Amino acid sequence: GENVEQHPSTLSVQEGDSAVIKCTYSDSASNYFPWYKQELGKRPQLIIDIRSNVGEKKDQRIAVTLNKTAKHFSLHITETQPEDSAVYFCAATSFTDKLIFGTGTRLQVFP
């Protein structure tokens, strides 16, 4: 089955700096890679996703890159703000299979 590894487990940055979170997956059949943001005590919310036929996707300050050959994908947040502080989960799946989550990254943005 699919296995997703996520690094780092914690990440502290100064406001305005960039943050990068990396994930690797094991199943070459996986073709959909969402990222979720979960604030303390709240639901996971989809912030960006990418399909395997695309190498990069950007939405304002957030971007995701995918390297299918190496089986890894990354979340990039530029110009970080205190409200970006949360736990971020990557996930991987094929469209017909279970969603497999990474272990999570706690991002802290200091003013």
Add this chain to the structure above:
Amino acid sequence: DTEVTQTPKHLVMGMTNKKSLKCEQHMGHRAMYWYKQKAKKPPELMFVYSYEKLSINESVPSRFSPECPNSSLLNLHLHALQPEDSALYLCASSPSEGGYGYTFGSGTRLTVV
């Protein structure tokens, strides 16, 4: 309506109690899920319903009993729980079974005393 609604938001129950968690969506999604999330951990899949039929049971103890009365509703019946079952219970739905297009509910924070 683009939301998944879960009730109650908080629940404290004793180990001999019987309680139910409820989940509702009106997005026409045909797959619904129960997840359990412990602090600082990713959501852990418990059950999947697809077209109102139980599709996946991730070897969950029988003290958790899911029910899908119709395509919009999902219940989780709880009985004889243990303190280690205390967690955030998340419901989710998606257009069809699989990992695409998930919408999570706000969750029920369950404490077993």
